[in-house]
Amino acid sequence: MKTGENLALKSFTTFGVAARAARVVEIDSPADLARCRFEPATDLVLGGGSNVLLAGDIDGTVFLNRIRGMRAVEDRGESVLVEARGGQLWHSLVLWSLREGLSGLENLSLIPGLVGAAPMQNIGAYGVELSEVLERVEAWDWQQGRMVEFSTAECGFAYRDSRFKSRDAGRFFITRIFLRLARHFTPRLDYDELREELGRSNIAAPDAHQVSRAVIMLRRRKLPDPTLLxxxxxxxxxxxxxxxxxxxxxxxxxxxxxxxxxxxxxxxxxxxxxxxxxxxxxxxxxxxxxxxxxxxxxxxxxxxxxxxxxxxxxxxxxxxxxxxxxxxxxxxxxxxxxx
Ligand SMILES: Cc1cc2nc3c(=O)[nH]c(=O)nc-3n(C[C@H](O)[C@H](O)[C@H](O)COP(=O)(O)OP(=O)(O)OC[C@H]3O[C@@H](n4cnc5c(N)ncnc54)[C@H](O)[C@@H]3O)c2cc1C
Missing domain, CATH: 3.90.78.10 (UDP-N-acetylenolpyruvoylglucosamine reductase, C-terminal domain)
Structure with missing residues (x-):
């Protein structure tokens, strides 16, 4: 667990605005959490900082999620349960799942940020939301000082919302999530734009890799790249x-x-x-x-x-x-x- 005092946060969020934190703590393992206290009024958990605007300095502590890793934990033949830790880069999870022959995340390709933030606002893109493949969330409860688990139904998911973002904001540190991914690919092509993008490459019956690539192309064209702007x-x-x-x-x-x-x-x-x-x-x-x-x-x-x-x-x-x-x-x- 590394800590620092009075650190500049400019490179910690994709907006790249100048701000300082009184203290920054890197969380490398669940055991680190048991040694920390979280003050909701002043402290903050940061993943990749891609959904955050720092409108001023942080007088308390910024906790950075560095608990990484992903693996298949249960194989039911037609579906596989995948565990992904909160500090893992979201897009690396998507690419890994595709390489493993698993589908369900392809429409969510290239969303910036880390796995631990994905349940916060039930990330969604091109007609698919995280909640559709999520099975459960594990989180550290700062209030009670213990690890807790939530089924998808208990997460209070809605459009770009969850209990973690609304009624329980600041109470939990999400340590890992479990996703149920499919071996058999069923394309989700509800979005005209996505069908048109595939059509441009003359792909009528895409596989999961092709959908992912089409989503990546669309996103690169439509959205400014935060590393440049x-x-x-x-x-x-x-x-x-x-x-x-x-x-x-x-x-x-x-x-x-x-x-x-x-x-x-x-x-x-x-x-x-x-x-x-x-x-x-x-x-x-x-x-x-x-x-x-x-x-x-x-x-x-x-x-x-x-x-x-x-x-x-x-x-x-x-x-x-x-x-x-x-x-x-x-x-x-x-x-x-x-x-
Ligand atoms: C170019 C661009 C495109 C984007 N496109 C999409 C899109 O298509 N769909 C979409 O849904 N979002 C999109 N986003 C928003 C963003 O990428 C997602 O919301 C992402 O999940 C944020 O991840 P992060 O790790 O950067 O979270 P951060 O920005 O670091 O944090 C976001 C919130 O989650 C909290 N948080 C972070 N990690 C944890 C944790 N482990 N435990 C508890 N709380 C935590 C933070 O305190 C904060 O409140 C986009 C952003 C950018 C810059």
């Missing part, structure tokens, strides 16, 4: 509104993209709403809105977290004023008093 992916969630509300919005904005979320709610495209308000490609100093994807806020170099947050508030307020729809952040903002 600081960002945290989608800054806001796609808002979900009632069917009646969606209908009245469509009467005013005829081209508004919307998708059924469940029986009673409709998901709207936050990127479209932001673009309608003229923000795409907008820049204020080094804080900006991506010119490739209006949902992505970017750091052109030396923007502070506070400047990016102020821009996010202006985007949110203008969408609310013009459309009546309130955008909620998908990224987590720290210190939490700044949200």
């Amino acid at each position: 600081g960002n945290a992916g989608s800054f806001f969630k796609n808002p979900q509104v009632s069917a009646a509300e969606a209908e009245s919005l469509r009467a005013r904005f005829r081209d508004l993209p919307s998708f059924p979320a469940n029986a009673s709610t409709v998901k709207l495209s936050a990127a479209w709403l932001i673009e309608q308000c003229g923000w795409k490609g907008h820049r204020e100093g080094d804080a900006g809105v991506s010119d490739r994807h209006a949902l992505v806020l970017v750091n052109h170099g030396n923007a502070s977290g506070a400047e990016i947050l102020a821009l996010a508030h202006r985007v949110r307020d203008s969408v609310l004023e013009r459309t009546g729809v309130r955008l909620e952040p998908e990224a987590r903002i720290y210190p939490e008093t700044r949200t």
Whole structure:
């Protein structure tokens, strides 16, 4: 367990904003957790920092998850139970599972960050969410000082949400997850964009590797690469509104993209709403809105977290004023008093 005092955090998040932490602790094994205390008001767990905006310094401790590894733990023939530890790079897990002849993660290729953060917001992409393949989550309960397990049903998963992100935020350190992956591949091609990408390569009946490669190509084209331009992916969630509300919005904005979320709610495209308000490609100093994807806020170099947050508030307020729809952040903002 390595520790450091008064460390710069610029390279710890994909936004690449300057901030400092009073203390940083690297967690290498579950045993390290038993030796630490977590103060929810000031402390923070960081994985790859790809879904976080640091709007100021962290007065407490930043815990870094360095518990790595992945392996098959049970083979039922048609499916395999895979254990992945929280400090493992998510995309390396996806690639490893494909090499092992297992499918289920291909649509989630190239999502930045570490395995331990994946349940936090039930990561999802191209019509698939983590919750569909997750069997259980193991976590250290800071409150009770012991390891606990949650079945998928107990995780409170929803669109970009879970109990770990909402009602139990700051209570658990996710140490490992268990995934049920399939030997027989069933393609999930609900997204037009994904089918079109495969079509461009004349692939009508793709295998899991081809779907993964198509997802990677699409993501590289659509999203700014955080190693070149600081960002945290989608800054806001796609808002979900009632069917009646969606209908009245469509009467005013005829081209508004919307998708059924469940029986009673409709998901709207936050990127479209932001673009309608003229923000795409907008820049204020080094804080900006991506010119490739209006949902992505970017750091052109030396923007502070506070400047990016102020821009996010202006985007949110203008969408609310013009459309009546309130955008909620998908990224987590720290210190939490700044949200
Ligand atoms: C270019 C880009 C594209 C993206 N695309 C997608 C996408 O398609 N779909 C999607 O869902 N997300 C996407 N994201 C967001 C992000 O990659 C995911 O949310 C990812 O799971 C975050 O992982 P991380 O390790 O970087 O988490 P961090 O950013 O370090 O942390 C995120 C949150 O989880 C908490 N946390 C992290 N690790 C643990 C742990 N072990 N135990 C308890 N709490 C923990 C943190 O405290 C924080 O609240 C994208 C981000 C970028 C930059």
